Amino acid sequence: MKPFMPIAALCLLALASTSQAADPNLGRNLAATCANCHGTNGNAVKGSGMDSLAGMEKTKTLQKLADFKSGDKPASIMHQIAKGYTDAQLDLIATYFAAQK
Amino acid sequence: MMLMKRRDFLKVGAAAGAMASLYGCAGGGKASGHVVVVGGGYGGATVAKYLRMWSEGGVQVTLIERNPTFISCPISNLVIGGTKTMEDITVSYDGLKNKWGVRVVQDDVMAVDSVKKTISLKAGGSMSYDRLVLSPGVDFMFDQIPGLNTADAQSKILHAWKAGPQTVALRKQLESMKNGGTYAIAIPKAPYRCPPGPYERACLVANYFKEHKPKSKVVILDANEDVMSKKGLFTKAWSDLYKGIIEYRNNSEVKDVEVGTNTAVLEFDKFKADVLNVIPPHRAGDIAAKSGIKLINNRWVDINWLSMESTSTPGIHVIGDAIFPAPTMPKSGHMANQHGKLAAAAILNMLSGQEPSPEPVVMNTCYSFVDAKNVIHVSSIHQYDAATKTVQPVKGAGGVSAARNELEGKVAMGWAKNIWADMLA
Numbered sequence: 001m002k003p004f005m006p007i008a009a010l011c012l013l014a015l016a017s018t019s020q021a022a023d024p025n026l027g028r029n030l031a032a033t034c035a036n037c038h039g040t041n042g043n044a045v046k047g048s049g050m051d052s053l054a055g056m057e058k059t060k061t062l063q064k065l066a067d068f069k070s071g072d073k074p075a076s077i078m079h080q081i082a083k084g085y086t087d088a089q090l091d092l093i094a095t096y097f098a099a100q101k
Numbered sequence: 102m103m104l105m106k107r108r109d110f111l112k113v114g115a116a117a118g119a120m121a122s123l124y125g126c127a128g129g130g131k132a133s134g135h136v137v138v139v140g141g142g143y144g145g146a147t148v149a150k151y152l153r154m155w156s157e158g159g160v161q162v163t164l165i166e167r168n169p170t171f172i173s174c175p176i177s178n179l180v181i182g183g184t185k186t187m188e189d190i191t192v193s194y195d196g197l198k199n200k201w202g203v204r205v206v207q208d209d210v211m212a213v214d215s216v217k218k219t220i221s222l223k224a225g226g227s228m229s230y231d232r233l234v235l236s237p238g239v240d241f242m243f244d245q246i247p248g249l250n251t252a253d254a255q256s257k258i259l260h261a262w263k264a265g266p267q268t269v270a271l272r273k274q275l276e277s278m279k280n281g282g283t284y285a286i287a288i289p290k291a292p293y294r295c296p297p298g299p300y301e302r303a304c305l306v307a308n309y310f311k312e313h314k315p316k317s318k319v320v321i322l323d324a325n326e327d328v329m330s331k332k333g334l335f336t337k338a339w340s341d342l343y344k345g346i347i348e349y350r351n352n353s354e355v356k357d358v359e360v361g362t363n364t365a366v367l368e369f370d371k372f373k374a375d376v377l378n379v380i381p382p383h384r385a386g387d388i389a390a391k392s393g394i395k396l397i398n399n400r401w402v403d404i405n406w407l408s409m410e411s412t413s414t415p416g417i418h419v420i421g422d423a424i425f426p427a428p429t430m431p432k433s434g435h436m437a438n439q440h441g442k443l444a445a446a447a448i449l450n451m452l453s454g455q456e457p458s459p460e461p462v463v464m465n466t467c468y469s470f471v472d473a474k475n476v477i478h479v480s481s482i483h484q485y486d487a488a489t490k491t492v493q494p495v496k497g498a499g500g501v502s503a504a505r506n507e508l509e510g511k512v513a514m515g516w517a518k519n520i521w522a523d524m525l526a
Binding site: 023025026028029030032033035036037038039040044045048049050076077080081082083084085089 | 150151154155435438439442443446450458459460461462463464466478480481482484495497498499500502506508509511512514515516518519520522523526
């Protein structure tokens with residue numbers, strides 16, 4: 001069984017990269033799953049108490065998400081949500097928000 | 102009528118031009134055509150806005166909605182509990198019309214011809230579409246509760262499970278109930294809209310009684326074997342906050358009602374209340390069956406999870422509470438909004454001759470108030486799985502609040518403001 005795992009992981013990686021190439025809007029679509037709370041394209045409603053993500057530096061967003069995932073950054077809900085996305089997906093999401101105004 | 106429509110379309114065209122320049126920097130935008138969206142709730146409003154936004158105005162969108170304004174089901178239990186007003190949960194369609202150039206038509210769809218790709222409207226006339234999105238929510242199976250199967254009965258024994266006049270009417274019944282009276286809420290067998298909603302409502306009615314009518318009781322008649330959502334957190338709230346007020350009865354399906362005496366008829370028993378609130382079993386909104394698309398168990402629409410397109414009828418996409426849910430997926434406003442985005446992305450790909458994205462993701466967040474300030478949540482993330490051709494919950498992700506807390510009470514209202522804006526502003 002042991003040698004099988006890395007191969008499966010490689011296959012998944014290959015799949016992920018080809019489908020990303022196939023759909024240039026994947027980052028946009030993934031980021032849209034955050035908009036219910038963080039606003040359309042990451043522009044949260046002013047005064048709503050939610051963090052705006054639009055224009056946030058990519059490395060900063062990724063660090064926050066990694067800290068939520070690891071539990072280093074305490075949260076009411078984001079520690080549960082960050083775990084639902086792969087690192088490749090979080091990268092696409094952070095890239096998309098960094099490019100928004 | 103025709104002239105009016107043409108003029109509206111000209112207006113839409115002008116808005117589209119303005120938007121194309123506003124969003125001219127983004128990629129894509131090759132899709133064109135006319136998408137008709139039926140139903141302007143959490144799903145329909147979202148798909149309408151996102152089709153316009155992501156196509157940079159290239160796709161014409163008509164939204165057909167029978168109500169003049171959007172009224173939110175989430176947060177409506179606070180109106181029933183007396184701490185929010187209808188105004189707090191009502192949002193205009195003006196943002197969709199004026200900012201996004203969606204043609205909003207207040208009407209009812211009577212029939213769908215999926216071969217000719219037309220719909221016919223109650224006010225008369227028909228409309229053609231390139232792609233149709235049905236976001237019809239649920240309709241109630243009143244025939245399952247024979248005594249409720251008349252308009253008169255339905256005006257006395259309320260569901261208040263669609264926010265609007267019934268929300269106001271149920272609040273009035275509670276206000277006129279005597280101190281020492283009993284409010285009973287009947288929950289249908291799952292799946293139903295908003296799994297934690299009935300338990301939240303029981304809490305908020307009990308919260309109102311505790312402050313204003315302390316001798317009164319809340320009885321939950323649940324057709325299910327157990328509490329369907331956030332069980333530990335709800336039962337803790339009942340014992341900590343509402344001991345002696347809330348009583349929970351499982352396996353208590355309401356089979357019929359006696360309207361004159363506010364009596365719920367159970368399988369072996371009867372229960373008489375002062376205010377009886379019966380949520381009947383639901384199925385996909387009636388237009389789904391009328392359009393001839395395939396329903397599972399004669400109730401829910403079978404869809405392709407890559408596109409939200411009906412598995413039986415090409416060209417018709419169905420989103421929100423009307424669909425046969427993926428494993429562990431709740432029927433919720435948040436989820437309907439996510440379906441709307443999945444459908445918008447897929448439709449734009451299909452209208453420009455491409456395949457839908459092969460790896461859609463949707464997620465859910467749901468906040469429930471257990472009193473006016475304290476809230477508990479449940480969250481989940483669902484990723485497409487090619488092997489099972491559905492979206493599957495991600496193991497180890499999602500979950501519930503550690504305990505009820507006031508911070509999430511504030512977050513819940515922040516959620517509402519942002520999702521309403523995400524759909525309508």
